[in-house]
Amino acid sequence: EDQVTQSPEALRLQEGESSSLNCSYTVSGLRGLFWYRQDPGKGPEFLFTLYSAGEEKEKERLKATLTKKESFLHITAPKPEDSATYLCAVWDTNAGKSTFGDGTTLTVKP
Amino acid sequence: DTGVSQDPRHKITKRGQNVTFRCDPISEHNRLYWYRQTLGQGPEFLTYFQNEAQLEKSRLLSDRFSAERPKGSFSTLEIQRTEQGDSAMYLCASSETGGGREQFFGPGTRLTVL
Numbered sequence: 001e002d003q004v005t006q007s008p009e010a011l012r013l014q015e016g017e018s019s020s021l022n023c024s025y026t027v028s029g030l031r032g033l034f035w036y037r038q039d040p041g042k043g044p045e046f047l048f049t050l051y052s053a054g055e056e057k058e059k060e061r062l063k064a065t066l067t068k069k070e071s072f073l074h075i076t077a078p079k080p081e082d083s084a085t086y087l088c089a090v091w092d093t094n095a096g097k098s099t100f101g102d103g104t105t106l107t108v109k110p
Numbered sequence: 111d112t113g114v115s116q117d118p119r120h121k122i123t124k125r126g127q128n129v130t131f132r133c134d135p136i137s138e139h140n141r142l143y144w145y146r147q148t149l150g151q152g153p154e155f156l157t158y159f160q161n162e163a164q165l166e167k168s169r170l171l172s173d174r175f176s177a178e179r180p181k182g183s184f185s186t187l188e189i190q191r192t193e194q195g196d197s198a199m200y201l202c203a204s205s206e207t208g209g210g211r212e213q214f215f216g217p218g219t220r221l222t223v224l
Binding site: 032036042045093095098 | 145151152153154158168201209210211213214216218220
């Protein structure tokens with residue numbers, strides 16, 4: 001059974017205080033690791049796709065990296081508008097489905 | 111760009127009633143997915159379609175749940191004889207063909223079963 005574990009569950013930062021979110025996964029046929037942002041009451045918003053270990057993607061203050069067992073979402077100098085829940089998901093090509101983690105809820109205080 | 115749309119956005123029903131939700135994917139996307147999300151949890155995979163074919167269905171999905179995509183465009187998710195445990199956000203997403211493609215989500219349908 002595929003497993004995706006995200007840590008920490010919640011993270012509170014001061015504006016400008018950089019940090020990282022972790023996503024550990026166990027999947028038999030990994031074909032893509034995805035990061036999404038979700039605001040309360042809304043559907044997830046796609047951020048990044050990573051396909052192979054060593055791959056990195058960047059967008060504004062966010063940078064996603066991938067190893068064979070985990071992925072990190074680095075947030076540099078966050079702003080209050082970065083406050084949201086960040087979800088990690090994997091696509092298992094053997095099982096033919098996605099598995100999501102339970103997310104990290106980020107709060108950035110001004 | 112119309113994105114993924116879902117209707118209704120909110121549904122309140124009484125236990126035992128049937129409900130149906132609709133999802134309209136991004137027009138050029140062949141794959142359509144359904145998820146269920148409860149508070150504090152990540153989306154849970156329910157099923158997905160490649161055009162009109164239902165390719166995978168979660169074994170956790172009760173027989174009370176059924177999904178269709180008759181013409182390979184919009185999809186419907188029906189829940190029969192609703193139970194209070196069915197209360198959740200039901201999310202629809204779409205993607206281009208192929209495993210491991212990024213999925214674009216709709217705003218969700220919030221179901222409350224009284």
